[in-house]
Amino acid sequence: MSKYWYYGFSGKKFYGDYIEIAVDILSSGGIKGKPFVHLYSGGAGFHEYIDGCCCFIISDEVSSKKSMRLKKFLGFEVGPDEEEWKVRGKIPLSFIKGIGLPMEQFRIFNWQSNAYFYKKVQELLALAQTLHLDIIDTSMRNYSSKYESEKEFSTNRLFDPSLNRVVNGTYASTYFYHGIRTDVNRLLQILISGGIKSKRLLGLSGFGYNGEDYVSICKKYPTREYKEYGERTDAFYTYTFNSFCLIISDDIPAFKLGLDDVGFNSLDNGVLGVRVSDMFDEWQVKDQIPLSSIIGIGIPIKGLKHMMGRSTKEEFETLREVLMIAHALGLDIVDSSNPKFVEQYERKKLASPNQIYQEKVILYTNLRKKE
Numbered sequence: 001m002s003k004y005w006y007y008g009f010s011g012k013k014f015y016g017d018y019i020e021i022a023v024d025i026l027s028s029g030g031i032k033g034k035p036f037v038h039l040y041s042g043g044a045g046f047h048e049y050i051d052g053c054c055c056f057i058i059s060d061e062v063s064s065k066k067s068m069r070l071k072k073f074l075g076f077e078v079g080p081d082e083e084e085w086k087v088r089g090k091i092p093l094s095f096i097k098g099i100g101l102p103m104e105q106f107r108i109f110n111w112q113s114n115a116y117f118y119k120k121v122q123e124l125l126a127l128a129q130t131l132h133l134d135i136i137d138t139s140m141r142n143y144s145s146k147y148e149s150e151k152e153f154s155t156n157r158l159f160d161p162s163l164n165r166v167v168n169g170t171y172a173s174t175y176f177y178h179g180i181r182t183d184v185n186r187l188l189q190i191l192i193s194g195g196i197k198s199k200r201l202l203g204l205s206g207f208g209y210n211g212e213d214y215v216s217i218c219k220k221y222p223t224r225e226y227k228e229y230g231e232r233t234d235a236f237y238t239y240t241f242n243s244f245c246l247i248i249s250d251d252i253p254a255f256k257l258g259l260d261d262v263g264f265n266s267l268d269n270g271v272l273g274v275r276v277s278d279m280f281d282e283w284q285v286k287d288q289i290p291l292s293s294i295i296g297i298g299i300p301i302k303g304l305k306h307m308m309g310r311s312t313k314e315e316f317e318t319l320r321e322v323l324m325i326a327h328a329l330g331l332d333i334v335d336s337s338n339p340k341f342v343e344q345y346e347r348k349k350l351a352s353p354n355q356i357y358q359e360k361v362i363l364y365t366n367l368r369k370k371e
Contacts (some may be wrong), residue, residue, distance in 0.1 A: 003148045004097065005058040005085060006040035007031055008049030018054045019120045022099065028125045030093050031056065036086040045084035050100070050173040052139050057098040058091060098134030115251040171343035173220035174350060176248040176283060179239025184319050187244045187297065188303070191325045192195040196246065196289040209277040215247060218353070221281050235279040242303060242337045247296035254283045296332030297322070299361055302339050323361055333358040
């Protein structure tokens, strides 16, 4: 059994929003109970909620008593975990000795992250330093006993904040993408209305994993991820590749979704604390993405002649207006019908962020115009 108590606030699957939870706890003065804060010093609960998870290390001076909460497992009631404790109300900052972070999960999460996540990590580490908190690696073997007996900390094993985008020889995107398939009118409305807005802000209602208050976006993951998930639907190839799309800066408060294996819908998505999707590469943003965060547009140039040949005169003029606005705003223009457009574009953009990249789009004037 551990000398100290540990409070876990993430599961085995690490998501970036857990860093925000840690920052909020430290910024608000402590851990607030609902009405209790549950702590672990060993046992099954320790393995489930502390090992390989994000946690706080709590001084043994805090007043606590054995938890009498019964847990249900496979339909049977099991007695209280002998090493599970609870504290009523709040654990103030003065009792928090350190933070446990799953460094191995950080390295796995590295290519799935964004600039906003890294800012939050830096904010958390700065708070930890200011408050003189220890930092340990909960993915290490016997980390608690080493910490408590030898004071071995793992700050030197924090992940490298530089983005390593090549995973097993295939590229993973830095930026986000919002695909809109063939709806050029939707593309125009986004540009002239000031950004991508949720259904509620647009005065609409509807179903889906983004519900009425979230905007869906995606990242291009390594090829092996798409092979691994096989028959599952993905957001990138369904909505972004070979479609009209928007390229979005990674410096936005986006969060990665869990994978839905249960069958949630828009009405109950998020009730368990983590929002989910049936698309493994989907991310979401609350409410809206401002125009200032949009850095480019994708046009399916190779399929444009065929697409515009089936379009009305109004849609043809709409696309022309989209391109004029994109030029006026200094947005990049890329060919989303190129299978490697993400990697080719991002390598150039990341090397020279201030340069504008605009591929030439030919508008076919001999199209059949439908009135």
